Amino acid sequence: MNSNITANTISPETLKAEYVTPENCVFSKNKNSFLAATVSGKDYARVILTRALPLAMPDSYICISDIDKNEIGIIEHISAFSEEQQLLINDELSQRYYCPVITKIESIKEKMGHFYFDVMIGDFKKSFAVKDISKSIRQHGDAIDLIDVDGNRFRIVDFDAIPSKSRRKLEPYLY
Amino acid sequence: MATKKGKHPKPPETEKGKFPKSLMLELNKAGLDTQSLIYCCTGDMDNEACYCSSWLSFDDKGLYIALGEEEEIKTKRKSKREKLETKYTVNHIQSIPLDDIDALETERYVSTGRLIIKKDGEQSGLLRFSIGRIAQFENFVRAFNSYKEKGKAEILSSAETEEKKCRKCGKSCPPDKDFCPKCNKKSSTALRLFKFFGGYIPQIVLIIAIMLLGTAVTVFVPQISTRSLFDDVLANPDGLPAAELIKALGVLMLSIFGVRLLSTVLTVIQQYITAAIMPKVVYDIKLKIFNAMQRLSVNFYSSKQTGSLMERVVRDANNIYWFFIDGVPALIIDTATIIGVVVIMFAMSWKLSLVTIGAMPLIFVCLFFGDRVFRRLHHRSWLYGARVSAMVSDNINGQRVIKAFSKEDDEYERFSKVSGEHTKADLKLSLTEATAFPILEIFVMGLSTVVLGIGGVMVAKGEMTTGTLLSYIVYLEMLRGPFDFLSWISNWWARCADSAQRVFEICDAKPDITEKENAVSFENLRGDIEINELEFEYEPARPVIKKLSLNVKAGYMLGIVGKTGAGKTTIANLIARLYDAKEGSVKIDGIDVKDLKLTELRRNIGLVSQDIYLFIGSIADNIRYAKPDATMDEVIAAAKAASAHDFIMKLPDAYETRVGAGGQKLSGGERQRISIARTIIQNPKILILDEATAAMDTETERNIQNSLTQLKEGRTTIAIAHRLSTLRDADYLAVIEDGKIIEYGTFSELIKQKGEFYKQYKIQSEALKTIGIGAEIPTDNKEDEQ
Numbered sequence: 001m002n003s004n005i006t007a008n009t010i011s012p013e014t015l016k017a018e019y020v021t022p023e024n025c026v027f028s029k030n031k032n033s034f035l036a037a038t039v040s041g042k043d044y045a046r047v048i049l050t051r052a053l054p055l056a057m058p059d060s061y062i063c064i065s066d067i068d069k070n071e072i073g074i075i076e077h078i079s080a081f082s083e084e085q086q087l088l089i090n091d092e093l094s095q096r097y098y099c100p101v102i103t104k105i106e107s108i109k110e111k112m113g114h115f116y117f118d119v120m121i122g123d124f125k126k127s128f129a130v131k132d133i134s135k136s137i138r139q140h141g142d143a144i145d146l147i148d149v150d151g152n153r154f155r156i157v158d159f160d161a162i163p164s165k166s167r168r169k170l171e172p173y174l175y
Numbered sequence: 176m177a178t179k180k181g182k183h184p185k186p187p188e189t190e191k192g193k194f195p196k197s198l199m200l201e202l203n204k205a206g207l208d209t210q211s212l213i214y215c216c217t218g219d220m221d222n223e224a225c226y227c228s229s230w231l232s233f234d235d236k237g238l239y240i241a242l243g244e245e246e247e248i249k250t251k252r253k254s255k256r257e258k259l260e261t262k263y264t265v266n267h268i269q270s271i272p273l274d275d276i277d278a279l280e281t282e283r284y285v286s287t288g289r290l291i292i293k294k295d296g297e298q299s300g301l302l303r304f305s306i307g308r309i310a311q312f313e314n315f316v317r318a319f320n321s322y323k324e325k326g327k328a329e330i331l332s333s334a335e336t337e338e339k340k341c342r343k344c345g346k347s348c349p350p351d352k353d354f355c356p357k358c359n360k361k362s363s364t365a366l367r368l369f370k371f372f373g374g375y376i377p378q379i380v381l382i383i384a385i386m387l388l389g390t391a392v393t394v395f396v397p398q399i400s401t402r403s404l405f406d407d408v409l410a411n412p413d414g415l416p417a418a419e420l421i422k423a424l425g426v427l428m429l430s431i432f433g434v435r436l437l438s439t440v441l442t443v444i445q446q447y448i449t450a451a452i453m454p455k456v457v458y459d460i461k462l463k464i465f466n467a468m469q470r471l472s473v474n475f476y477s478s479k480q481t482g483s484l485m486e487r488v489v490r491d492a493n494n495i496y497w498f499f500i501d502g503v504p505a506l507i508i509d510t511a512t513i514i515g516v517v518v519i520m521f522a523m524s525w526k527l528s529l530v531t532i533g534a535m536p537l538i539f540v541c542l543f544f545g546d547r548v549f550r551r552l553h554h555r556s557w558l559y560g561a562r563v564s565a566m567v568s569d570n571i572n573g574q575r576v577i578k579a580f581s582k583e584d585d586e587y588e589r590f591s592k593v594s595g596e597h598t599k600a601d602l603k604l605s606l607t608e609a610t611a612f613p614i615l616e617i618f619v620m621g622l623s624t625v626v627l628g629i630g631g632v633m634v635a636k637g638e639m640t641t642g643t644l645l646s647y648i649v650y651l652e653m654l655r656g657p658f659d660f661l662s663w664i665s666n667w668w669a670r671c672a673d674s675a676q677r678v679f680e681i682c683d684a685k686p687d688i689t690e691k692e693n694a695v696s697f698e699n700l701r702g703d704i705e706i707n708e709l710e711f712e713y714e715p716a717r718p719v720i721k722k723l724s725l726n727v728k729a730g731y732m733l734g735i736v737g738k739t740g741a742g743k744t745t746i747a748n749l750i751a752r753l754y755d756a757k758e759g760s761v762k763i764d765g766i767d768v769k770d771l772k773l774t775e776l777r778r779n780i781g782l783v784s785q786d787i788y789l790f791i792g793s794i795a796d797n798i799r800y801a802k803p804d805a806t807m808d809e810v811i812a813a814a815k816a817a818s819a820h821d822f823i824m825k826l827p828d829a830y831e832t833r834v835g836a837g838g839q840k841l842s843g844g845e846r847q848r849i850s851i852a853r854t855i856i857q858n859p860k861i862l863i864l865d866e867a868t869a870a871m872d873t874e875t876e877r878n879i880q881n882s883l884t885q886l887k888e889g890r891t892t893i894a895i896a897h898r899l900s901t902l903r904d905a906d907y908l909a910v911i912e913d914g915k916i917i918e919y920g921t922f923s924e925l926i927k928q929k930g931e932f933y934k935q936y937k938i939q940s941e942a943l944k945t946i947g948i949g950a951e952i953p954t955d956n957k958e959d960e961q
Contacts, residue, residue: 030297031297032297032298032299032300033299033300034298034299034300045297046298054285067298095224095284095289096284096285097284097285097286098224098284098285098286098287098303099285099286100226100286110669121226124225124226126226148307150305150306150307150308151306151307152286152305152306152307153285153286153306154286172551172552172554172555173554173558
C-alpha cells in the first residue's frame, strides 16, 4: 500500500481546475465561421464550447474542447474576456444552446395522456405534443423548458413576462 | 389502431427516400430537375435556426437545398370525404456541386442539429434542424456519403424521409402510429374497452334491465310518499274516519316500504352481478398487459420507468375497474332518472317545468366552469402528491448514502418543503370546494324557492294540489344528484380512457425484435459466430458500434476488452439479439440471427453478466430457471460445477433457502455462483460472460474463475472483461475502442504488439503487484507458456 496517499492528499487546492484565461487563450473565427482558438500557444482550427451548468450558470464554467472532444481547458467566467472575445464566445454558445423561445401559449389541450401545445415562437405558430407532462416540463429559476415527444426543446425565458392568459394555461402543470 | 378502416383521409403514397409528388412538381417549377434525384430529406429550419420548411436532396451532379413553406389543407372530394393535402411554396434553391463536398456529417446540439459539409479537412455549416429530425438527416448523410464513396446510395430499409404525420390532422405523430393520439378517437377506446365484456353480454343485459327497473321504482316513490299522502289521505276536506285514516296510512306506509325494499333488492342484485363480472374483466386486462409486456424487447424497458409500467398493470387496470363498477351503473341510473323525472314533472305541471328547464342552462354553465377550475386544482394537487411520493421513494432507496453522509436533517428539510407545497395545494382545493359548493347550493335552493313560490300561487288558484306541488319539489331535488354526477362523469371517463389508452399502448406496442414467419431452427448447433460490418446506435447520430467485423470458431474463446462505453456489452446484446443491428449482420453457424427462431437462439446462448438477478423463490428454483424439469441431481451437479454447492449447504434451508426480494441476503460472489449454476443447467452452446466477475474481490474472483472454467468446456465463449488477467485463457482477444476493433490477436501477440492492450495490461499488472498478486508480463507467446 502506498503510505503517501492520505486523506490530506486530496484537498480543495488539488481539486482546483486548470482555467483558460484571456492571458493564455485567444478566440477567433475560422474562414467557415466556426470558432477557433489559440490556447497556450497551440492553434486549434475549431473548438467546441460546452456549459458545465447550462441552466444555473450559463456564463461560467465553460469547457473548451477540440474537434475530437478532447478537453483543452475551462473558462471560469466569460466576463474575464474582452467584449470582442465575449461576442465570439457567446455566438458559439448561442448556436449550440439555441432553443426556440415561446412567446405566447395559444392553447394546451389534453387528450388521452398527451398534451397538445399550440404556441407562438415569435411570429411562427408551432404545434407540438408532450407526453408525461410532469417530467417534460423543467423549471429553472424564471425559465421553463418544455420537451416534446420527439425530444425537441422549447423555452419560456421568463414565465412572468409572457401574457397572463398564457401563464394561466400552463400554470396548472407547474410545480 | 382501432380506428375504422377508411374513415380518415389517406395521405398520398411517397416513394422511400423521395419527396411527395406535389412537392417534386413545385421544386421542378422553381428550377430543380427532380427526375434524377437520388435521395431526399425534409427539414424544418434554415441555417440560422429559423423555422421554415427545408428540402434537401442530391443527384449525380450536386446537393440541393430548397427553402420555403408548407401548409396542410383539408379538401372535400366528390365522395364528400376529406382529403389531406399539403400546399408547398418554394422560395429559394441553393445548389452545391458534388465535387465541392467530400462528405456530409451531422452535429448534435442541445435542441437542434446541424448538417456539416466536409471538404479538404475543413468543415462548414449548411443547415440547421430540430433535434427530433436527426434520424432523417443521419439517413440522408449515410445515403450521400455512400454515394460519394461507392457510387451507390445506401438507403436503410427503416429510413423515413419525412416526419411522420397524423393522417387526419397532419400534426406530428409517433413513428409507429398512423394517427396522433388526439385523433385516435375516444370512441374507439371505448369500443375496445367494451370488447373485454364480450363474454358477459347476458349478465350485462340483465344488469341494465335491473338498473332501469330500479330507477323506475325510485322515480315512482314520491308519487306515493308525498303526493298520495297529502292529496289522498291528509288533504281530505271532510276528514276521514279514524279507522279508515289508520288503514289508509297503513297501506301508504306499506307501499312506501315495499317500493323502497324492491328498489334496494334490485340494487343488491345489480351490484352482485356487477361485482361477479368486473374482477374477471380486470383479471383479463391485467393478463393481457402482462402478456404484451413479455413480448416486448429490452429497448422498450430501457425507455420506460419500472414504476410507470407497474402503474399500468395495477393502477390503470383498477381505474378502468372503478369506472365500470361505479361510474357506468351510476351513469345509466342517473340518465334514466333524469329522463323519468323530467317526464313526470312535465306531466304534473308543464308550466312549472318550463320555469325549471329555463334555469337549467345557468346551472350547467356554473357546473362547466366549476369543473374546469376543479380539474386544474385536482391536477395540481396530484402533481405535488406525485412529487412527494417520488421523494419518499428516492429517500428510501438512498438510505445508505443519506446515512453515510449524515444528511438525515437535510432530507427532512427537503421533504418538509415539498410536503408543505402539497399541503398548500390541497388547502387551496379544499377552500375552493368549501366556497364553490355552498354557492351552487344557494343557487339551486333559490330555484326551489322560486318553484315553490310559483307553485304556491298555482295551488292558491286551484291549478295544482298541495301534494302535487310538494312531490314536484321532491322531484326537483331528485335531479340535483344526477346533474351533479353528469357534470363530472366526463372527467371520470377522461381518467378511465387515459388509463385505457396507456393499457392499449402496451398491448399495441410492436416489439423491436420480432421473429420472421419462416424463421429457421438449428439442427445441430456448432457455435460458429460471424459478425460482419456491424453497426448499431441506441440513439440516432450516436453510433455505438461502427462497421465491426469478427469471427469466433465453434468451441473457441474470444475475449473482448476495452474502456467503459467502448461498446463491449452492446456486442454481446447483439449476438443474443436483445437488440437488432442497424446495419451488418451477426451469423451463428452461417445463419443470420434475424432468421433464427428466437426461443431456439436464446436457448443456445447463455449469458452471465455483472448484474445478477435472482427471482423470488428458492435457490433450487433459481438454478432450474432455464430448465424447470431439471432433477435435483442435475441442480446439485450444476451447483457443484459452479462452486456454489458448499456455501448453499451451509445455509439453514440449503437449496430451499428463499432468495430474491425479501429473501436470504447473499454476497455478490454467492449470487454470481448461483447464476453460473443456472447457466450450466441451461447447457448453452454459446456462452457470453459479460464482466461476470467485475464486482467481485480478487479472492472471490479466483473462486468463480474455477466455476467459469467448468462452464466454458466445449462451448463457444465470448468473455468481456476489464481485468485483463481474467482473459489469459482466451484463444483470441479483441480490443474495442469507440465501437471499433483496434487490436486483434492472441494474448501473446497483443503483448508483443505493445499497443493499447499491452499498455492496459502493464498498468493493471503493476497495480496488482502492489497488493502482492500481480503477474509478470509475459514476453513469449501463449503456446510456449503452456
